[in-house]
Amino acid sequence: MIYLDNAATSHPKPPSVYKRVDAVLRNCSANPGRSGHAMAIEAARIIFQTRESIATLFRIHDPDRIVFTSNATGALNLAILGLLKPGDHCVTSNVEHNSVVRPLHALSQIGLTVSRVAPTPQAFADAICGRTRLVVITHASNVIGAITPIAEIIAIAHARGVPVLVDAAQTAGSVPIDVASLGVDLLACPGHKGLFGPQGTGFLYIAPHIDVEPILFGGTGSRSDLEDMPDFAPDRYEAGTLNTPGIAGLGAGVEFLIDRGIENVRAHETALLHQLMDGLAAIDGVRIYGPLDPNRKTGVVLFTIDGIDPAEIGDQLDSEFGIAVRVGLHCAPQAHRALGTFPEGGVRISPGCFNTADDIQQAVGAVRQIVKRRSAVLA
Ligand SMILES: Cc1ncc(COP(=O)(O)O)c(C=O)c1O
Numbered sequence: 348m349i350y351l352d353n354a355a356t357s358h359p360k361p362p363s364v365y366k367r368v369d370a371v372l373r374n375c376s377a378n379p380g381r382s383g384h385a386m387a388i389e390a391a392r393i394i395f396q397t398r399e400s401i402a403t404l405f406r407i408h409d410p411d412r413i414v415f416t417s418n419a420t421g422a423l424n425l426a427i428l429g430l431l432k433p434g435d436h437c438v439t440s441n442v443e444h445n446s447v448v449r450p451l452h453a454l455s456q457i458g459l460t461v462s463r464v465a466p467t468p469q470a471f472a473d474a475i476c477g478r479t480r481l482v483v484i485t486h487a488s489n490v491i492g493a494i495t496p497i498a499e500i501i502a503i504a505h506a507r508g509v510p511v512l513v514d515a516a517q518t519a520g521s522v523p524i525d526v527a528s529l530g531v532d533l534l535a536c537p538g539h540k541g542l543f544g545p546q547g548t549g550f551l552y553i554a555p556h557i558d559v560e561p562i563l564f565g566g567t568g569s570r571s572d573l574e575d576m577p578d579f580a581p582d583r584y585e586a587g588t589l590n591t592p593g594i595a596g597l598g599a600g601v602e603f604l605i606d607r608g609i610e611n612v613r614a615h616e617t618a619l620l621h622q623l624m625d626g627l628a629a630i631d632g633v634r635i636y637g638p639l640d641p642n643r644k645t646g647v648v649l650f651t652i653d654g655i656d657p658a659e660i661g662d663q664l665d666s667e668f669g670i671a672v673r674v675g676l677h678c679a680p681q682a683h684r685a686l687g688t689f690p691e692g693g694v695r696i697s698p699g700c701f702n703t704a705d706d707i708q709q710a711v712g713a714v715r716q717i718v719k720r721r722s723a724v725l726a
Pocket residue numbers: 354355417418419420421444446485487488489514516517536537538549
């Protein structure tokens with residue numbers, strides 16, 4: 348099988364991730380931060396080590412401001428539901444994932460006002476007003492891969508005193524993100540995509556000056572005498588037993604990236620994107636959406652073929668050619684509406700760090716054959 352669905356979740360993982368998860372499950376499955384015995388202390392140390400590695404990769408000063416969640420959705424919900432209240436105003440883009448759209452929509456039912464604008468600095472500048480409490484922006488569209496100019500949008504928001512939540516689901520691990528110099532206030536990341544952690548991992552970075560209310564309440568192993576959640580991060584937001592094996596695996600994934608260098612990962616993905624877009628563009632009837640310059644996008648290519656349903660293309664790629672891609676709306680219906688590909692959506696090919704030029708050649712060849720066969724039927 349050729350796996351080209353890395354925008355959904357990465358596969359395979361670096362060998363060190365499998366090893367670390369296995370070792371922790373076998374040897375260190377105690378509850379971190381709860382009991383005082385040696386194995387529990389070791390589990391807590393492993394969790395802290397992952398926080399430190401993440402802090403190094405993203406240039407975050409204080410690792411304790413990194414809160415583990417189950418995925419990017421958990422991180423986005425914590426930031427959005429923990430910050431916004433009825434009567435507030437929020438500015439976001441019209442290409443967001445449902446993990447942003449749906450919590451904002453839920454809050455809009457009880458009095459939040461939401462402006463959805465194009466992902467450009469000017470559109471954000473025009474939409475921010477005196478009541479704006481938060482800007483939420485994806486760092487890259489999961490539908491077409493277009494990278495958003497977050498530095499400019501953050502500067503505009505900060506000039507008006509508004510904090511910014513960046514959804515880095517499609518960029519964490521493949522585009523360098525320097526939290527300190529960008530001044531990111533909140534950064535939501537999945538652990539299981541470009542950071543190579545297992546599924547069930549993710550995190551939210553909360554800058555020290557941002558006061559987020561917890562949305563999950565329960566045991567933390569700290570300040571157990573209180574009925575209130577502890578008032579310090581990360582415990583304030585991490586109720587319940589953490590996913591120690593998953594977080595350990597995430598740590599190994601992040602260490603792999605630090606070792607290899609994000610620039611090298613990006614250069615490899617950019618070369619594959621070049622090859623993929625050139626190959627697809629040469630096939631009659633194939634339409635590619637989004638930027639054609641690989642330097643302006645992440646590892647995502649969306650295309651349609653005139654006269655063939657995307658679902659049918661995905662089925663044929665999978666069942667006949669053994670190629671895994673994702674078709675449909677990619678949990679981002681607004682982005683597809685803006686592209687004119689709603690409601691059928693499109694076919695998304697998303698190469699990753701471990702794909703090769705041969706994988707891309709086979710994918711392009713398969714699409715060519717699908718088109719050829721359809722033309723023969725119609726002739
Ligand atoms: C832009 C974007 N935001 C959020 C998410 C949600 O990520 P998760 O599946 O980790 O919750 C995704 C997942 O594809 C995404 O692409």
